[in-house]
Amino acid sequence: MLELALKSLANRKLTAALAILTVALSVLLLIGVERLRSEARASFANTVAGTDLIVGARTGSVQLLLYSVFRVGNASNNIGWDSYQALRQDPRIAWTIPVSLGDSHRGFAVLGTTGDYFRHLRYGDAQPLTFAAGKPFSGVHDAVLGAEVARRLGYQPGDRLVLTHGSGEGALSEHEDQPFTVSGILASTGTPVDDTVHVSLAGLEAIHAGWESGSASLLAQSGLLAEGVSADAQPESITAFYVGLKSRSQLFAVQRTISDYADEPLLAILPGVALSELWALLRVAEQALLVVGGLVVVVGLFGMLAALLTGLNERRREMAILRATGARPRHIFTLLMGETVALVSAGILLGMGLLYLLLFACRPVLRTVYGLHIGIAAPSATEWLLLALVLAAGALSGLIPAWRAYRSALADGLTLRV
Amino acid sequence: MSAALELEELVFAWPGHAPVLDIARFRLEAGERVFLHGASGSGKSTLLALLTGIASPQAGSIRLLERPFSTLAASARDQFRADHIGYVFQQFNLLPYLDLLDNVLLPCRFSARRRQQAGDVRRTAQALLAELDLADPALHRRPVNTLSVGQQQRVALARALIGAPELLIADEPTSALDGERRQAFIDLLLRLAARHGSSVVFVSHDATLAAHFDRTVALADLNAARPEADHA
Numbered sequence: 001m002l003e004l005a006l007k008s009l010a011n012r013k014l015t016a017a018l019a020i021l022t023v024a025l026s027v028l029l030l031i032g033v034e035r036l037r038s039e040a041r042a043s044f045a046n047t048v049a050g051t052d053l054i055v056g057a058r059t060g061s062v063q064l065l066l067y068s069v070f071r072v073g074n075a076s077n078n079i080g081w082d083s084y085q086a087l088r089q090d091p092r093i094a095w096t097i098p099v100s101l102g103d104s105h106r107g108f109a110v111l112g113t114t115g116d117y118f119r120h121l122r123y124g125d126a127q128p129l130t131f132a133a134g135k136p137f138s139g140v141h142d143a144v145l146g147a148e149v150a151r152r153l154g155y156q157p158g159d160r161l162v163l164t165h166g167s168g169e170g171a172l173s174e175h176e177d178q179p180f181t182v183s184g185i186l187a188s189t190g191t192p193v194d195d196t197v198h199v200s201l202a203g204l205e206a207i208h209a210g211w212e213s214g215s216a217s218l219l220a221q222s223g224l225l226a227e228g229v230s231a232d233a234q235p236e237s238i239t240a241f242y243v244g245l246k247s248r249s250q251l252f253a254v255q256r257t258i259s260d261y262a263d264e265p266l267l268a269i270l271p272g273v274a275l276s277e278l279w280a281l282l283r284v285a286e287q288a289l290l291v292v293g294g295l296v297v298v299v300g301l302f303g304m305l306a307a308l309l310t311g312l313n314e315r316r317r318e319m320a321i322l323r324a325t326g327a328r329p330r331h332i333f334t335l336l337m338g339e340t341v342a343l344v345s346a347g348i349l350l351g352m353g354l355l356y357l358l359l360f361a362c363r364p365v366l367r368t369v370y371g372l373h374i375g376i377a378a379p380s381a382t383e384w385l386l387l388a389l390v391l392a393a394g395a396l397s398g399l400i401p402a403w404r405a406y407r408s409a410l411a412d413g414l415t416l417r418v
Numbered sequence: 419m420s421a422a423l424e425l426e427e428l429v430f431a432w433p434g435h436a437p438v439l440d441i442a443r444f445r446l447e448a449g450e451r452v453f454l455h456g457a458s459g460s461g462k463s464t465l466l467a468l469l470t471g472i473a474s475p476q477a478g479s480i481r482l483l484e485r486p487f488s489t490l491a492a493s494a495r496d497q498f499r500a501d502h503i504g505y506v507f508q509q510f511n512l513l514p515y516l517d518l519l520d521n522v523l524l525p526c527r528f529s530a531r532r533r534q535q536a537g538d539v540r541r542t543a544q545a546l547l548a549e550l551d552l553a554d555p556a557l558h559r560r561p562v563n564t565l566s567v568g569q570q571q572r573v574a575l576a577r578a579l580i581g582a583p584e585l586l587i588a589d590e591p592t593s594a595l596d597g598e599r600r601q602a603f604i605d606l607l608l609r610l611a612a613r614h615g616s617s618v619v620f621v622s623h624d625a626t627l628a629a630h631f632d633r634t635v636a637l638a639d640l641n642a643a644r645p646e647a648d649h650a
Binding site: 008 | 472493514515516528
């Protein structure tokens with residue numbers, strides 16, 4: 001019967017194609033929403049996997065997480081270098097990584113840090129950073145590029161680049177007087193590290209000497225200031241620092257110590273907890289999107305149903321011929337069910353195909369504009385479940401035309417309605 | 419001689435209406451070819467629905483091949499029809515999405531018995547088509563709705579006869595054909611039915627076609643009820 005169903009469908013190409021497309025687009029939306037949701041979560045969780053605490057100026061914990069790790073938004077306040085120096089001495093702390101943000105290079109964030117960044121930062125399943133080429137920065141004007149920065153801008157070790165003061169649309173003034181040299185390129189991590197230009201804190205100090213007003217002073221433009229900056233020049237402040245503990249059992253004790261730090265109001269967050277806060281904030285929006293996706297599937301199925309039901313009247317002759325050649329009403333029922341299931345299955349396949357095509361096409365945009373690292377992976381268990389639900393709903397809706405055809409096959413018999 | 423079809427005290431009425439059929443007795447011998455003359459409004463369609471098991475009578479019985487038929491359950495009647503009855507419509511007999519050969523093979527999809535009797539179904543179908551002057555393989559590849567009406571009716575005949583059903587029912591199969599081809603088609607139908615051992619019930623309002631048949635029966639004589647035209 002399936003063969004007959006497929007041939008009959010092929011005979012109604014336009015209707016079938018439209019029905020398939022309707023289902024495909026609704027599946028695309030539903031699974032697309034789910035995919036973005038889960039990929040965003042996985043991508044964010046991967047990024048902070050190896051960090052126990054993030055310390056910054058007192059602000060909202062979600063905000064601190066977003067600007068210090070995901071380069072979303074800006075720090076409202078920095079933290080003093082001396083506070084950092086005092087806190088990192090704590091014997092319960094295994095390592096710290098200071099980060100200083102604010103500049104950019106052709107849309108990519110510039111992050112000032114120390115060599116500890118490459119030694120201690122972990123991502124994903126506790127993986128360390130590795131170099132695809134070159135080595136960590138050693139000189140003041142050395143830069144280490146994330147994999148995506150190097151790939152997109154075509155940089156090799158030894159190439160020179162100029163940093164831009166500030167970031168975003170308004171960032172216009174360039175630190176032209178002090179170009180940086182690429183010393184190394186990191187292997188891809190699938191985290192914001194890939195989209196970051198790493199320089200030493202001293203390098204950031206050097207290019208900002210004489211820029212206290214927010215733009216280059218004449219003295220700074222002369223290039224004379226750069227000469228005076230040594231490789232161990234210390235900044236006055238940093239944006240935040242990441243903390244790794246010797247033992248995770250000390251987590252809350254250390255967090256309290258930092259929060260109670262007397263000389264400066266500081267905030268220490270557990271990245272995982274801050275992430276859950278973020279997801280809790282977004283849950284309503286996420287669920288609304290999923291509900292909309294589900295409704296679109298329902299609308300899609302109704303569209304298909306309308307097309308199938310409209311077609312039934314014109315197909316009564318087909319049914320009569322089948323009946324005359326020996327088809328029983330249950331054959332007619334199976335034929336119609338087979339059609340619907342074939343349409344929905346084709347719609348699901350096409351929708352998933354479109355989804356992967358779209359993911360593949362939109363990956364760079366999602367990455368650069370939204371900092372989302374979307375993997376092209378096989379459907380997850382949740383997605384399979386959603387697809388199974390779509391198929392089940394489709395089959396269920398197929399009962400309606402199948403039942404109607406069954407009834408009219410019984411009533412019409414071999415009467416040809418020409 | 420055994421009977422292909424027997425009607426006994428048959429009464430049928432559509433729900434809420436006076437009886438459209440009231441037939442005291444009718445018998446078709448095995449191998450017999452009968453011309454059933456019925457003007458429109460004579461209860462012809464209703465009789466066909468009863469003979470093919472689509473409807474069942476309120477009283478009386480239909481026996482097919484000496485077995486009870488009208489008293490069977492609907493699904494059993496369907497099975498019986500699939501196995502033992504070939505059917506040809508007035509026109510538009512073919513499914514447009516199947517090629518000529520697949521159209522002929524349709525009954526073999528629904529009846530194991532017909533499939534079995536046809537043996538090598540494709541070769542049997544091709545042989546039947548050859549007998550009907552449709553041997554040209556180029557024809558087999560053409561969409562069926564590009565065939566002429568005469569060709570389509572011959573394909574329908576091949577389909578009705580594949581797997582050698584005992585009874586061939588034709589409902590005005592020549593009404594879409596012109597005079598000359600009408601005769602040729604009836605000759606062909608009768609010759610093939612004879613070769614395959616099928617009894618024939620040929621229903622038409624056109625009495626001039628009766629000449630070739632063993633027997634002619636007017637439904638008006640058979641039917642004691644006076645059906646309303648709208649249900650005929």
